[in-house]
Amino acid sequence: MQEIERKFLLKNDSFKKEAYNSYSIKQAYLNSHKERTTRIRIRGEEAFITVKGKSSKSGLSRFEWEKNISIAEAEELLQLCEPGRIEKTRFLVKVDHHIFEVDEFYKENEGLIIAEVELSSENEKVKLPNWIAEEVTGDKKYYNSYLIQNPYKNWKK
Template identity: 80%
Template sequence: MQEIERKFLLKDNSFKKEAYDSFYIKQGYLNSHKERTTRIRITGEKAFITVKGKSSSSGLSRFEWEKTIPLAEAEELLKLCEPGQIEKQRFLVKFENHTFEVDEFYKDNEGLCIAEVELNSEKEKVSLPAWIGKEVTGDLKYYNSALINKPYTTW
């Protein structure tokens, strides 16, 4: 239940032609405290509740617990969430032996694109595609839970 990932900004949107799948995500936060977050997410006809802990000092890893919940319950829970929601399209891109999840944000976070890659350990090496830009791993302002309180369009 430990999530280990690196996050990056993008140089361009050429990742789209390499994506093998994409889907729309809508999510809100029941709790967006910096020590822990509780997220409700709807992806197509599936829904999830996720609890995440505080990031490690490196920003690479943190506790994550996620369970599938009924879609109708998720829709009701979204009504209880803190103000602001995240809406984004997620693109899946395979590069060498990793899958990059690239999120293109909409509405209050329009113009922001972030790529994430999950790792098996903090020391795992990963090759980066040409469209990867600046690394933002551990930069709290790029966390989805922070983007509901201070959206990208207000920076």
């Protein structure tokens, strides 16, 4: 149950032309401690509770456990969450053998777009599409749990 992923900022929104699917996501945190987080997420017509551990030193991997729950349960649990919500659209883009999940954020995080790609090992090679800008893997300010407490709109440009 180890999650291995890289994160990137984007140059532009040309990824949208390549996306084969998209859906809305609404999420909040029951717990956003730096050692572990517990997230409630509604993704399209599905809902999940997810526990994530502390990131490795490289920022590439961390423990992740996820379980499907009903949307009704998720809506109830969202009422217990810490203040703040993440609202975004996730676009799925296939590039060679990988699926890039590109999140376009709204509300307090309007203007932020992040691409993530999951890997099977930390050394796995990935072909980066031309819309990728800089890598931000391991930069905690791009974690959703951080964005709730320190929204993108408050960052100094």
